[in-house]
Amino acid sequence: MGNYGEKFKDKIEYYNASEIFDLVENIENGKVSGTDFERDILNGFSHIHHGSYASIGYNIVRNVKEYWFKKKRIRNEKINDFKQIVEQFGTSNISAIAITMHNKAIFNKDLRGEWLIYKNMNGLKYYLCLATHGESDEFIYNEKIKPCLVEFPGLETNNKC
Secondary structure, three states, X not given: OOEEEEEEOOEEEEEEHHHHHHHHXXXXXXXXXOEEOOOOOOOOOEEEEEOOOOOOOHHHHHXXXXXXXXXXXXXXXXXXXXXXXXXXXXXXXXHHHHHHHHHHHHOOOOOOOEEEEEEEEOOEEEEEEEEOOOOOXXXXXXXXXXHHHHHOXXXXXXXXX
């Protein structure tokens, strides 16, 4: 499946539909689980990151950079790993070094991507929206979750804006 855009206000957010469907399937099969929001307005909803394994685009670059580097230098705790990679492949095999660094970063448990937001209720999961990190909690609730509550009023929590 291709990438599909969703317009919110003056911008379009693009997502890979097959990746989202795979994530939902993994949630439903108990292979992964999200985290509950603890902040006031989103309290009662759960989220899980998506997009962190994308082979191209901002999220993979961000994850590799944050895993290996801090202030444009290799993290102190990663120096030995980096030295082993260079020793294994030699300084002239940049592609192998980059692929190995990429693989170590994407198998890291702290990957970041965008959010799939859902609600657990009575043993069922209701998948409500996709959101980006740049959107405020109020925007996510008012512009994305609240319209879903018209269709699923039983999901309403004590959140009011």
